[in-house]
Amino acid sequence: MSVDSRFLMLPETGNRMRFTLDDKPVTAPVGVTLAAALLAHSGDWTRQTAQGTSRTAFCMMGVCFDCLVEVDGTPNTQACMTPLREGMIVRRQVGLPALKGGQNG
């Protein structure tokens, strides 16, 4: 994850929240969505499709589903619809989630 973010955050209030992205500590201002925090953090991808194409948040309004990440163990979470919470454990998502009891999962 060495791609610089091209997003500028609004002037900060001072308070920041901590979360982890793929086990690495990250901080972001209080009050942002997880997608905004991820975009401000890095310009790198946050999910890969079933075909292996890299994607990140696009529409920021719950429509495009390109911001899907794993949050606290739950895959396919829309980062743009998820307010950032202190201590969130976030993982970039690769491919489609599995189904317990499914085949080839």
Next chain:
Amino acid sequence: MQQRTPEITIVGGGIVGLSVALGLLLAGSRVRVLDGADSDARASQGNFGLVWGQGKGWNFAPYANWTMDALDAWPSFAQKLQELSGINVALVQSGGYEFFTDPTEMECFKAELDQQAGYLGRRASYEMLNGDDLRSQLPDVGAKVVGASFSPRDGHVNPLRFLRALRCAVQAMGGRVTMGATVAAITPQPGGGFALARADGEVTHTEQVVLCAGLGATTLARNLGFITQVKPQLGELLITEKLGSRLPFLSSTIRQVDEGGVQIGGTKADAGFDDHESLAAIAGLARHAVTVFPALADVRVIRAWGALRVMSPDGYPVYAKSAAHPGAFLVTCHSGVTLAPLHASVLAHWILNTSPTPDLEAFDECRFALSHAA
């Protein structure tokens, strides 16, 4: 410009109309398909995609056999569609379950399957599984499921891709498909043939006309003297997020689309032409799915919708030739996906009168003459 009259016009460009069109084209006819408005009640764009025989025609032998013929014909039909359209409709016929939580309901369904098997003779194949047998095959099926029936003949396709494949195949065979061409009136001509007046004012002539417009055919059919009255039946469905693993079964109410989403459906309601989904029905579907396969509780629902089935008075297909106006045909049914291979072959020869098809007499609308005469 010299205009040739299309020999046969199909009114309705859904799965049934396009299947009939494809059959007629394969038989060498010139065909034109007039499809209606986007806002029409389009069963072909809301359905579940089952290729299903289990229980079909348990009370009507011709339908049981007709359905079984269709299941047999599907593999080569899917192959033909792929050749003509380049589209793989994702046909899988690996067998299907019907799950039960109520032993009495299961007994009733078994009686229907027994009666169906009586009609099918040695073509019949199904088994009843109690809960323990079922869970030894499918360990993650929920504890409240008391048993299931299984038919190794049942399967499914990707319904939207199937619709597109049919349209592409019809066009590849030289059929003309016109969208947004609602037919407002059909007038038999004194010298034979029909004048088709479209809602946009255009009038075209045709030698023969086949009504395949589902719920939209009601007025046109009545005005041509057909007595069949089809009615809408609301079915509600939902689809989940796409999953990377395969659901280990196919059932009549829970299936996984080849792209990964799990489709859940099966409600039946009389709501007139209102095709809105309701929270209560969708929640009921979700509960049913979780009862059958508890791991689905963690899977998100992405979308829910309603669609209107096309139901004849007895639920069986109607294949009718107009006695008053030779050259006019009515083709309507509920199971347009399952029956498509026959609509695209046997039915074309019935329309063209090029092969003896005595089996189809059972599907004539004269069966409604006593109870539903105008």
